[in-house]
Amino acid sequence: MLSDLLDLLFPRRCPACDAVADVSARFCPDCLPGVVPAPRHACPVCGAPAGHDGPVFPCVECRRRPPPFRRAAAAFLFGGSLADALARFKSGGVPDFPDAVAAPFARAVARLLAADRPPLPVHLAVAVPPDPQRLARRGFDPATLVIRAALRHLDLRLAHDVLRSGPRPRPQRDLDRDARLRALHGVFRAAPGAERRLRGRHVLLLDDVRTTGSTVAACARTLLAAGAASVRVATLALVE
Numbered sequence: 001m002l003s004d005l006l007d008l009l010f011p012r013r014c015p016a017c018d019a020v021a022d023v024s025a026r027f028c029p030d031c032l033p034g035v036v037p038a039p040r041h042a043c044p045v046c047g048a049p050a051g052h053d054g055p056v057f058p059c060v061e062c063r064r065r066p067p068p069f070r071r072a073a074a075a076f077l078f079g080g081s082l083a084d085a086l087a088r089f090k091s092g093g094v095p096d097f098p099d100a101v102a103a104p105f106a107r108a109v110a111r112l113l114a115a116d117r118p119p120l121p122v123h124l125a126v127a128v129p130p131d132p133q134r135l136a137r138r139g140f141d142p143a144t145l146v147i148r149a150a151l152r153h154l155d156l157r158l159a160h161d162v163l164r165s166g167p168r169p170r171p172q173r174d175l176d177r178d179a180r181l182r183a184l185h186g187v188f189r190a191a192p193g194a195e196r197r198l199r200g201r202h203v204l205l206l207d208d209v210r211t212t213g214s215t216v217a218a219c220a221r222t223l224l225a226a227g228a229a230s231v232r233v234a235t236l237a238l239v240e
């Protein structure tokens with residue numbers, strides 16, 4: 001009742017354009033069609049949309065070179081109003097963006113965790129650490145705020161100081177996957193003492209956007225090298 005009254009007095013704003021938003025959808029009716037859920041019909045390993053209606057198998061990329069993570073999933077395809085909202089949030093514009101996307105992000109994580117039979121436990125939830133230079137410039141880490149909001153729905157908490165990041169190389173989209181991975185070599189490392197917490201543990205690795213997959217792959221390799229038993233990857237959005 002009180003929340004209904006509050007919604008009436010202080011209507012929720014669309015995180016993409018600031019128009020009055022639908023209470024349950026959180027985005028306004030104009031922007032909602034531009035918020036595209038990641039298709040369920042997808043590669044069971046990396047989550048890439050299958051692009052056909054038939055039975056799904058691991059995609060060509062995953063068959064040719066299996067990624068270091070066990071499987072990956074995302075809540076949304078990156079682009080449209082979701083990308084607009086995320087950009088506004090990163091520039092400090094819409095503080096309630098994490099809250100607006102927390103429930104669908106949490107559902108995507110829950111589906112990812114339900115994909116293993118019997119289910120594997122999540123011993124540690126770990127965020128991809130921010131680029132230290134970007135963190136210094138922004139003064140906050142947008143991805144962690146989004147991840148924390150989603151994990152609250154799942155009664156999971158982020159483990160602190162498991163991975164650390166050195167300065168990231170400039171994103172070079174024209175590089176192939178191997179070259180991107182080489183560029184990230186040595187950028188991520190396990191925090192001092194993290195090996196003890198990681199040994200034999202099943203890790204859930206989280207980030208806001210997965211672009212080429214090289215960042216989560218580099219983090220997964222670091223976690224596995226530090227003794228983790230498995231890494232599953234969940235991101236808010238996936239670049240197709």
Ligand SMILES: [Zn+2]
Binds near residue numbers: 028
């Ligand atoms: Zn809108």
Ligand SMILES: [Zn+2]
Binds near residue numbers: 044058061062
């Ligand atoms: Zn795949």
